[in-house]
Amino acid sequence: MAQEKVVLRAQGLRREFTSGDTVVAAVKDCSLEVSAGELVAIVGKSGSGKSTLANLLSGLDRPTAGTVTLLDRDLATLDDAEMARMRAQEIGFVLQKDNLIPSLTIEENVAAPLVMGGLKLSVALEQAREMLAEVGLDHRAGQWPGQVSGGEAQRAAVARACVVKPAIVFADEPTGALDEENGKQVQEIFHKLVSTTGAAGVIITHDLDLAAGADTVLTIAGGSVASMERKG
Numbered sequence: 354m355a356q357e358k359v360v361l362r363a364q365g366l367r368r369e370f371t372s373g374d375t376v377v378a379a380v381k382d383c384s385l386e387v388s389a390g391e392l393v394a395i396v397g398k399s400g401s402g403k404s405t406l407a408n409l410l411s412g413l414d415r416p417t418a419g420t421v422t423l424l425d426r427d428l429a430t431l432d433d434a435e436m437a438r439m440r441a442q443e444i445g446f447v448l449q450k451d452n453l454i455p456s457l458t459i460e461e462n463v464a465a466p467l468v469m470g471g472l473k474l475s476v477a478l479e480q481a482r483e484m485l486a487e488v489g490l491d492h493r494a495g496q497w498p499g500q501v502s503g504g505e506a507q508r509a510a511v512a513r514a515c516v517v518k519p520a521i522v523f524a525d526e527p528t529g530a531l532d533e534e535n536g537k538q539v540q541e542i543f544h545k546l547v548s549t550t551g552a553a554g555v556i557i558t559h560d561l562d563l564a565a566g567a568d569t570v571l572t573i574a575g576g577s578v579a580s581m582e583r584k585g
């Protein structure tokens with residue numbers, strides 16, 4: 354992986370939260386790099402700072418100190434419009450659950466990022482259906498999120514996160530609300546889509562089997578990088 358282009362670089366990240374008189378650093382001294390095509394698993398105990406870190410890396414949240422550089426752009430230097438563009442075109446995100454907009458069909462959900470990017474609805478829907486076929490959900494395209502299973506909803510969420518072919522896709526415990534079999538399917542689909550789109554993938558997980566399938570395992574403890582193991 355070392356020869357691949359670095360997509361994301363974090364240097365000296367720190368994120369403090371204040372509650373009353375106390376300041377807690379949920380993330381501190383975090384530095385890391387993710388390359389194109391690399392799949393990184395972030396593991397660590399509950400409360401260790403994994404979600405806080407992913408939110409900083411994906412531009413959902415701003416660090417108290419340190420920098421996040423995505424595609425050679427320091428996120429702190431982007432204005433709102435540039436940040437919105439970066440988030441829409443280069444960053445995918447999958448949450449543990451409730452990713453889909455309930456008032457849109459499955460195919461409309463997957464098409465939404467394309468439509469927001471300016472694509473004609475009919476073309477966007479066509480591309481969305483191709484993406485749904487890749488995750489084995491072509492037969493669910495016209496249904497509502499409330500009509501599909503949890504595992505199917507997560508597979509659609511992965512399809513939506515990857516549909517614009519972003520540079521990097523984040524998933525924060527995407528299999529956390531699923532049983533083992535559905536979790537495995539979602540995991541495989543995440544790996545497959547991330548690798549076929551050439552994106553980098555960052556997946557937070559409690560599942561050590563899932564983490565073992567990644568190129569790199571980043572262990573977070575007390576808000577810091579405790580270890581970073583690269584395969585191969």
Ligand SMILES: Nc1ncnc2c1ncn2[C@@H]1O[C@H](COP(=O)(O)OP(=O)(O)OP(=O)(O)O)[C@@H](O)[C@H]1O
Pocket residue numbers: 370371372377378379397398399400401402403404405406
């Ligand atoms: N918005 C917030 N305000 C105050 N404290 C917060 C906030 N978000 C996170 N924290 C604190 O920061 C620490 C890290 O939280 P975080 O959610 O990043 O952990 P995590 O590793 O994702 O845990 P889990 O595995 O349970 O999802 C925790 O102590 C948490 O209480």
Ligand SMILES: [Mg+2]
Pocket residue numbers: 403404405525
């Ligand atoms: Mg979390």
